[in-house]
Amino acid sequence: MRTFDLSPLYRSTVGFDRLFSLLDQVGGVDNGTTYPPYNIERTGENAYRITVAVAGFSERELGIEVKENTLTIRGEKQVAEKSADVLYQGIAARAFERRFQLADHVEIRGASLENGLLHVELVRQVPEAKKPRQIPISTGADAPAAAITDRAAA
Structure with a gap:
């Protein structure tokens, strides 16, 4: 049986550890x-x-x-209870x-x-809340006020 090394994927993903552990389980022991x-x-x-x-x-x-x-x-x-001999x-x-x-x-x-x-x-x-949604991108003129004040404080 082939085994796959998924360790290179761990360093380039965020929040997929559960998915990788499920893949490891699938490739693991087969109870037959x-x-x-x-x-x-x-x-x-x-x-x-x-x-x-x-x-x-x-x-x-x-x-x-x-x-x-x-x-x-x-x-x-x-x-x-047995009613007849099988x-x-x-x-x-x-x-x-x-x-x-x-x-x-x-x-x-x-x-x-x-x-x-x-x-x-x-x-x-x-x-x-888990469905995909579009995030608007703002430019410097119409950036949210909180982002501007955070930059000024830094």
Whole structure:
């Protein structure tokens, strides 16, 4: 596996340490978990859906939690009394925990269980204060008074 050295980028950026630590995590340890399978879809400009195949699990046996930009989906089968001898068990009924790292300002809108698929709806809503805005540039004649007094005091 290839490794990338991001250290040259650290000295030319400001405020991106969290992004670089996330990139380091992605390039790091792969836990190799493939159960249960899932899809991540883009359903709109700022809308996403995570679909997890949870065949055989009921709503009570599933749990969804969001904590510190991490979405965790858990499933644990309840032990039921055996009504018949199972000759072959091909349907997985093992417990699982699947984690997804969420970007800043991503919120969970809801979840639904349909035909053995768990759909988790997400939307990215950037606060107005965080959206890009234009900064006017003033010249010496129309510079703000505070900037002029600061220069005179120096």
